[in-house]
Amino acid sequence: NAGVTQTPKFRVLKTGQSMTLLCAQDMNHEYMYWYRQDPGMGLRLIHYSVGEGTTAKGEVPDGYNVSRLKKQNFLLGLESAAPSQTSVYFCASSTPWGGPFRGNEQFFGPGTRLTVL
Amino acid sequence: AQTVTQSQPEMSVQEAETVTLSCTYDTSESDYYLFWYKQPPSRQMILVIRQEAYKQQNATENRFSVNFQKAAKSFSLKISDSQLGDAAMYFCAYRSTSGTYKYIFGTGTRLKVLA
Numbered sequence: 001n002a003g004v005t006q007t008p009k010f011r012v013l014k015t016g017q018s019m020t021l022l023c024a025q026d027m028n029h030e031y032m033y034w035y036r037q038d039p040g041m042g043l044r045l046i047h048y049s050v051g052e053g054t055t056a057k058g059e060v061p062d063g064y065n066v067s068r069l070k071k072q073n074f075l076l077g078l079e080s081a082a083p084s085q086t087s088v089y090f091c092a093s094s095t096p097w098g099g100p101f102r103g104n105e106q107f108f109g110p111g112t113r114l115t116v117l
Numbered sequence: 118a119q120t121v122t123q124s125q126p127e128m129s130v131q132e133a134e135t136v137t138l139s140c141t142y143d144t145s146e147s148d149y150y151l152f153w154y155k156q157p158p159s160r161q162m163i164l165v166i167r168q169e170a171y172k173q174q175n176a177t178e179n180r181f182s183v184n185f186q187k188a189a190k191s192f193s194l195k196i197s198d199s200q201l202g203d204a205a206m207y208f209c210a211y212r213s214t215s216g217t218y219k220y221i222f223g224t225g226t227r228l229k230v231l232a
Contacts, residue, residue: 033220040126042208042224058219088160103150103169103212106220108162 006109013081013116021076023091031094032074036087081116119144121211123223130199138194138226140209148214151192156206204230
């Protein structure tokens, strides 16, 4: 199993450009998440999804959109990139909460380093 | 709202020695899970250890163990016999069992292992 994969691994954008980050998981997880990691701020949740066709806002959703058209994929879009969106982006997936899945951890992708000039 | 605090931005330890990383959290809930994740230079986050709040016994995974103090809302990670491969950023995380789907992460502690 590949686990959680992210495409691309690195990207440089100019201010105002758009792009989409792709996350794929092969563990049949219901829940998927997008985080950004900035120095001294840990991981902050951007958006998350609890199932195919559903998404919800996290802690820092402004400037980002997401879609979960297929269970295994979770896309993060930047419509008009800004320098403040320079960061490392992580995708994660997990089983649902409850029952035998209590306490299950998140599985993370390798991250995408995005620089916006 | 729950919060997770890691007050040590950076720690150093000599190879083969023991080091303890601190984590405190704030919650009004009684049922939750706590996790320690490791992020090596490769950036891939890996689960190190987890603790269920209702279990009094501290979790242990080989050289990694926790000191879970529920009343004090403290969850420290002890690494024994430190190895060069332990050098990484370590994140403490909290997850409620009340229905929220979110994990809350601390800001991380960078561990350096000195040869």
